């Protein structure tokens with residue numbers, strides 16, 4: 647199956663969900679008014695608040711409900727699937743960094759709370775780690791979602807691919823000083839797993855970080871299909887999941903695995 651995917655590389659207003667909901671609504675409107683509108687829209691990590699971690703007590707979205715309702719309305723209006731980045735959520739007195747996926751019929755498909763918390767940005771001091779995999783289906787195709795630092799754990803993403811994911815969606819607030827890691831890790835994840843990688847980062851800065859942009863869509867051969875710069879923009883490409891099987895026939899990495907030795 648083919649999908650047109652679009653990453654909305656936004657500049658997140660630090661600690662200001664109201665502004666961010668408005669920006670996302672108008673950004674999605676812009677993407678969907680284009681001549682060639684996307685089938686799937688991807689947002690970045692923590693897009694309602696940014697890394698305003700010390701204020702999560704009043705900023706986090708209770709059970710993600712505000713964001714779920716907001717994205718459902720937009721998905722239905724534009725008939726578009728939304729891999730809704732991630733947002734700070736609160737559940738049972740704990741805070742999480744949670745990806746929300748909504749399909750184009752407005753169904754809430756999946757939540758995934760970030761498993762690997764990033765100590766360099768103090769996530770472990772404010773957030774709890776998730777405990778589930780971010781597997782979901784879009785139009786019956788198996789996909790996976792991971793969040794930012796997760797891409798440094800190849801065994802995590804390999805697990806998703808072994809469970810059938812042909813497209814891995816990555817949402818991030820990846821800082822500029824490690825832009826070269828971002829690109830190298832994502833291209834490696836695509837090549838080693840022979841899958842599509844659709845990675846949405848943000849731009850701009852907060853009091854502690856500058857964010858790298860360079861959202862990127864990579865095919866299962868490791869070829870970059872689209873890549874952003876360091877400004878607010880929409881990047882878009884068509885992915886054809888049949889390509890995954892073709893590449894796996896040429897270099898049969900999955901049937902050549904020797905898991906009994908790993």
Ligand SMILES: O=C(O)CCC(=O)C(=O)O
Nearest residue numbers: 764794795819820821824
């Ligand atoms: O791994 C990195 O260098 C960046 C990770 C990160 O920014 C995050 O997980 O939020």
